[in-house]
Amino acid sequence: MGEINKYGIGFWIGGGVYSLINLIMNYKQAPHDSILLYNYLILAVAIVGFTLNLILLKNSGK
Numbered sequence: 001m002g003e004i005n006k007y008g009i010g011f012w013i014g015g016g017v018y019s020l021i022n023l024i025m026n027y028k029q030a031p032h033d034s035i036l037l038y039n040y041l042i043l044a045v046a047i048v049g050f051t052l053n054l055i056l057l058k059n060s061g062k
Helices: 009-027 032-060
Strands: none
Touching: 009 032
16 A cells, blocks of 8 residues: 555546546547647646656755
């Protein structure tokens, strides 16, 4: 149980949403350009989230 909580609930919800949207896009046979654009958007959001988490982690250590 400790391992699943190691990353936090946001990590698991984000992974689930990402997988669900990819599954739907693949089921609907979305064009490759749409899937690629979606993946770039998810990457940008992940980078912003990672940066905010680093800032919060740094501030909580003070």
